[in-house]
Amino acid sequence: MAASPKLPAFDPADPLGIDDLLEPEDLAVRDTVRGWAADRVLPHIADWYEKGELPGIRELARELGGIGALGMSLEGYGCAGASAVQYGLACLELEAADSGIRSLVSVQGSLAMYAIHHFGSEEQKEAWLPRMAAGEVIGCFGLTEPDHGSDPAHMRTRAKRDAGGDWVLNGRKMWITNGSVAGVAVVWAQTEEGIRGFVVPTDSTGFSAPEIKHKWSLRASVTSELVLDDVRLPADAVLPEVSGLRGPLSCLSHARYGIVWGSMGAARSSFEAAVEYAKSREQFGRPIGGFQLTQAKLADMAVELHKGILLAHHLGRRMDVGRLRPEQVSFGKLNNVREAIDICRTARTILGANGISLEYPVMRHATNLESVLTYEGTVEMHQLVLGKALTGLDAFR
Structure with missing residues (x-):
């Protein structure tokens, strides 16, 4: 009998082995964006958030253009022409730093640039897209x-x-x-x-x-x-190639796809903070991570986090082959943002009073996600989109 292949070691950071689904180019995009965020955002984000400002936004935009993150899934005109999965991975890493940074990129690429790219004249595309892709124009x-x-x-x-x-x-x-x-x-x-x-x-x-x-x-x-x-x-x-709501709604669908990934970045950051805190914080003579109730919380958070990432990956693959429907984007946005908020709130309970401090990312992510929950389609709107798709009955009016 042939020997069974040796199983890979369990990776707490990737318990489902989702990285096995990624190509080397995907990993390179992810690592590039993660490295940029670690260098340019994470050292400063708590101060920016506390002061309610994003200083140097134009410089940040040029840097994001330099790494190909602006309009990255669009073709031509200086855009990177990346896959949907690669764009999603970038959104995840940006929102793991802060939702505001991912919003900057999402609005630039998935809304403003996407509208011009898909519905604009050739003159409009040539006039705006190369400069927007480079971050020279926001x-x-x-x-x-x-x-x-x-x-x-x-x-x-x-x-x-x-x-x-x-x-x-x-x-x-x-x-x-x-x-x-x-x-x-x-x-x-x-x-x-x-x-x-x-x-x-x-x-x-x-x-x-x-x-x-x-x-x-x-x-x-x-x-x-x-x-x-x-x-x-x-x-x-005027954008010559579209009239009616089809134009703005198709832009929103592309942006919502980025949120499906991005919300998991905020959740991952909060989850990782909770794990590290649970391993180092001692109560009753031992780390709180050794108590059953804390481990139950961490296990449930990990399950929802990685289910959400797997869902995002699945939707990205469908987008890459032209089979992603708007109802499926609603499915992802509805699920992943709700679960991300729940992960942040649970992480806050593990951190206790420290959970409200900007020394940790948890409360910042939780409050950001309250906006992400309602922009580009509220919970109720996505529920009704799915309800109509499931029943064939329109309950919007």
């Missing part, structure tokens, strides 16, 4: 409004043609990541032809982007309102 995405978040079909922002053919935009957008540092905004507005997207240089007369302050979540991120008061744009500012 972009933002104007869809959500003060009174219309989950119901973008009833947005109030309007674009009208004047007698000379120019477009004139009026309206407000709210909770816009990168808004006050962006050089270009992709803005969605109602027109006589339906909802259309516009490429808006932020130095246009009538455009302003006051920054939103007093946030208790995504504090190391630039969040703004967009104000459009008679912003005049040439006729060719």
